Amino acid sequence: MTRLTSGVAMDAAHLPVPYEPVELDKAVSGAPLTRYLDLDESSGRTVGVWEHTPGVSRDVESDEVFVVLAGDGRIEFEEPALPPIELRPGSIVRLEEGMKTVWTVRTTLRKVYIAP
Incomplete structure (x- = not known):
């Protein structure tokens, strides 16, 4: 694991790991x-x-809070029934464990997440 060290900056725009298919x-x-x-x-x-390239995918979420750094997309909630959220740089979102979502990514989405 690449580790974040106190007092040292990391470049969140370039991840040193390969993409994998959904x-x-x-x-x-x-x-x-x-x-x-x-x-x-x-x-x-x-x-x-975390990054997601253009396309649409389903997921069952874990508890997390995230901030979108780059990209454009939308999260729709299959369960619970909540209004969709448009994602763009600066969006801050909280997801709860078990939420069933559909992610529509128009431009590669990059987020920083914090999970318990």
């Missing part, structure tokens, strides 16, 4: 790819960076 049962349209890098797993939480 699992077939989660891909809805297009051929989306994802990649992520956990940067810090201390104090009972994980901080990391």
Whole structure:
């Protein structure tokens, strides 16, 4: 794991890990790819960076708070029934474990997440 060190900056715009295809049962349209890098797993939480290329995919969420750094997309909620959220740089979102979502990514989405 690449580790975030106190007093040292990291470049969240360039992840040193390859993209992987979204699992077939989660891909809805297009051929989306994802990649992520956990940067810090201390104090009972994980901080990391995640990317999703253009396309549509389903997911069952974990508890997390994230900030969108780059890209354009939308999260729709299948369960619970909530209004969709438009994602753009600066968006801050909280997701709860078990939420069923559909991610529509128009431009590669990059976020920094914090999860318990």
